[in-house]
Amino acid sequence: MSLSDLDLIARVVVEDDRAAFGELVRKHQSAVRAFLRQLTCGDHAWADDLAQETFVISYKTLARFRGEAAFSSWLLGIAHNQFRNARRRQREIPHETVPEPFGDYEPSPADKTALHEDLSSAVARLSADEQTALHVCYQQGLTHGEAAELLGWPVGTVKTHIARSKEKLRHLLAAWNPQT
Secondary structure (H helix, E strand, O other): OOOOHHHHHHHHHHHOOHHHHHHHHHHHHHHHHHHHHHHOOOOHHHHHHHHHHHHHHHHHHHHHOOOOOOHHHHHHHHHHHHHHHHHHHHOOOOOOOOOOOOOOOOOOHHHHHHHHHHHHHHHHOOOHHHHHHHHHHHHOOOOHHHHHHHHOOOHHHHHHHHHHHHHHHHHHOHHHOOOO
């Protein structure tokens, strides 16, 4: 029988049950690593280092988890903070990997590489906060409210970053959509 996150958390906090924490890590490490890989633009080594830091911090601060949001959201918030702190220290992120192109549009094989390069370049021109807001809302599928909670921003700030980034991308990628 698989225990819920709250049951596992209680075991860790009350009994210092490291096996229970190991189970929490097993349940959530893929999502945390995927989230960080998006934020680090596909830098797997950096994302894995940040994920490890995320779980170390979550272990140390687990007693502060109040259960007001899903445990996974709390973890992603820690991961996001780790990324932002690391980015402040580094000041440079490789922009090599970007999500695949939009919706139903499927370019010809010859155009696919050019579109990917243009999209990568356009996303790289967005601010870090705009990139993060796009990622959590579109790649992670969070609502604006969930993204705001995860990122520690007001909902209006998330909406503003999304709107600004979409407008910038619309302008930067206008050549790919002659109707704009």
